[in-house]
Amino acid sequence: MSAPADLARALDELGLTVPAPAEHPFHGAAETRWVPPARIVEACRAFRDAGYFFESLTCVDRLAAHGVFELIYTFNQWRLPGRVALRVWAPQDTPVPTVSGVFGGADWNEREAWEFYGVVFAGHPNLTWLLLPEGTAFRPLLKSFTAPPPSEYDDSLTPPPPPADAEAAPRS
Amino acid sequence: MTPSPEAQPGAAAAPPSDRALEGLADEAAPFVRLAMVEDVFNLARANSLWPLTFGLACCAIEMMAAGASRYDLDRFGAGLFRPSPRQADLMILAGTISRKMAPVIRTLWDQMPGPKWAISMGGCTISGGPFKYKGEYAISEGAEKFMPIDVHVPGCPPRPEALIAGILKLEEKIKQGRRFERAG
Numbered sequence: 277m278s279a280p281a282d283l284a285r286a287l288d289e290l291g292l293t294v295p296a297p298a299e300h301p302f303h304g305a306a307e308t309r310w311v312p313p314a315r316i317v318e319a320c321r322a323f324r325d326a327g328y329f330f331e332s333l334t335c336v337d338r339l340a341a342h343g344v345f346e347l348i349y350t351f352n353q354w355r356l357p358g359r360v361a362l363r364v365w366a367p368q369d370t371p372v373p374t375v376s377g378v379f380g381g382a383d384w385n386e387r388e389a390w391e392f393y394g395v396v397f398a399g400h401p402n403l404t405w406l407l408l409p410e411g412t413a414f415r416p417l418l419k420s421f422t423a424p425p426p427s428e429y430d431d432s433l434t435p436p437p438p439p440a441d442a443e444a445a446p447r448s
Numbered sequence: 449m450t451p452s453p454e455a456q457p458g459a460a461a462a463p464p465s466d467r468a469l470e471g472l473a474d475e476a477a478p479f480v481r482l483a484m485v486e487d488v489f490n491l492a493r494a495n496s497l498w499p500l501t502f503g504l505a506c507c508a509i510e511m512m513a514a515g516a517s518r519y520d521l522d523r524f525g526a527g528l529f530r531p532s533p534r535q536a537d538l539m540i541l542a543g544t545i546s547r548k549m550a551p552v553i554r555t556l557w558d559q560m561p562g563p564k565w566a567i568s569m570g571g572c573t574i575s576g577g578p579f580k581y582k583g584e585y586a587i588s589e590g591a592e593k594f595m596p597i598d599v600h601v602p603g604c605p606p607r608p609e610a611l612i613a614g615i616l617k618l619e620e621k622i623k624q625g626r627r628f629e630r631a632g
Contacts, residue, residue, distance in 0.1 A: 408586065409547045416585050423583040429547065433554050433594035 280356065283326040292319055296363045305350060305361040313366045313373070316349070320378040323351045323360070330379035331359065335389045337419045343368055345395050349375070349382075371398035392417040486625065493537070493563060494622040497526040497615065500536035500556065505543025507570040507605040514608035526615050533559040538618075540611070541597075544572040544579060545588040557595045565598045565622070566591070567614050570605045573597075577604060 287293075287309060296308040311319050320330070328351040336346040347364040366372045374397040376383040386397045387406040394415045397403060405412055415421060464472075473480075503511060514521050521527035530536040533556045545553060557566065568591050571577025576589035591597055598621060601614035 405548075407546075407548060409551075414585070423585045426584075426589065431547070431550065431588045431590075431593035433551055 280326070280358065283323070283328070283360065286322040286326060287319065290315065290318060290322060292362075296361075304359050306358040308348075308361040308363055311362045311364050313364050313370060316362065316364055317373050317375055317378060319362055320349070320375040320382075324378055326353075327355070328353045328360070330375070330382050330385075333382060333385035333389060335393045335395060335417075337393060337417065338365075339368060340419060345389075345393060347372065347389070347395070366395060371396040373398050374400040376400060391415070394418070487623075490622050490625055494619040495525040496528075497524075497538045497565070497618070498528050498530045498536050499526060499538040499540050500533055500560070501529040501531045502539065502556070503542050504545060504549065504553075505572065507542035507572070510605045510608055511540055511542040511569065511611060514611045519608040519612060521612065521615070524612065524615060524619065533557075534561060536560055537564045538615075539564070539566045540569055541566060541573040541591050542569045542605075544577075545591055546586050547588050548586075550588045550594055553591070554594050565618055566595060567599045567601060567611075567618060568592065568597045569601045569611055569614070570603055574600050574602060 284307075292309045292311055292315070294310040296310045323330075331350040331352045334348040334350070336348070338344050338346050342365070344365040344367050347366055349362040349364070350359055351361070352359045364372065372395060374382070374386055376386060376397075377399070383401070384406055386395075386400055387403060389395045390397060390400075390403050391405045391408050391412065392415060404410070408416070414424070416423070503509075513519060515527050515529060526538065533539075537560065539557060539560065541553070557564075568574050572579060572587070573591040576584075576587055579587035580589055588594075599614045599618045601610050603610050606614075
């Protein structure tokens with residue numbers, strides 16, 4: 277299996293000609309290509325013009341071996357069977373351009389990758405915590421992560437003291 | 449009450465004697481029970497608990513089953529799930545509480561008007577349940593850390609019968625009255 281001819285031609289014109297291992301049995305991608313981080317937005321635009329939708333964003337921690345995060349963008353469409361994926365090796369300290377301007381649904385995927393791995397997406401409209409509490413300082417899905425001990429968390433949610441002019445508590 | 453035809457407006461009736469009142473009480477005994485107002489209120493509260501429509505995880509499926517026709521929480525007056533905390537007086541915490549969700553639950557609890565009660569359903573809301581392990585970073589270890597709980601229903605998840613048993617236990621607790629006033 278491979279990508280439809282029009283999409284393959286568009287990707288070729290962008291110079292994204294290097295195939296990456298497709299791993300079809302694992303996530304069903306018919307074709308996978310390597311993309312430099314700086315060119316991910318125009319690659320996504322080619323997918324959108326070919327009628328594809330953004331399916332998911334996967335992040336892999338390859339910091340120990342290669343010093344990069346591997347980002348796998350998967351795209352699909354409803355006409356033919358055939359998922360197509362893009363792979364990006366993003367160096368740890370370099371922000372990756374956001375694709376949320378092309379595919380709005382990528383917004384939350386990028387927030388998730390940011391909060392769990394620390395991948396910074398340049399130009400993202402709202403790069404804040406999605407699933408973890410606001411202000412979480414650690415990146416739980418990094419391989420180097422060790423969880424703080426339970427005593428570090430405050431589960432009591434101690435409320436702020438009521439204002440001085442608050443009425444007496446209702447009888448209950 | 450309609451006044452009897454003999455009663456004239458403005459004519460002050462003589463207060464009935466104690467003996468007459470006793471006779472009246474004996475006469476009415478088969479039909480009338482006298483009780484403290486608070487006990488009557490508690491009886492009404494216990495038999496018309498309105499839970500908040502509020503599920504957190506898989507326990508909520510069992511809670512829904514308890515409310516549906518096979519188990520039928522309406523038999524005990526607790527089947528009227530309200531979509532607004534302002535109309536509910538029972539919070540059934542059904543499911544895993546993540547640390548992201550805990551402040552939301554606390555807000556909902558604070559928005560419910562008193563008198564109000566809470567049932568923690570399942571291991572997660574009691575102690576963190578299966579999520580309490582070394583290295584865990586996202587799940588709150590029990591609802592009782594941040595709000596008061598009246599009845600704990602253990603299980604993973606508890607069956608609908610267990611939830612119903614918990615609600616009946618809560619009804620008993622409400623009908624017993626309260627020794628001290630509860631703040632808030």
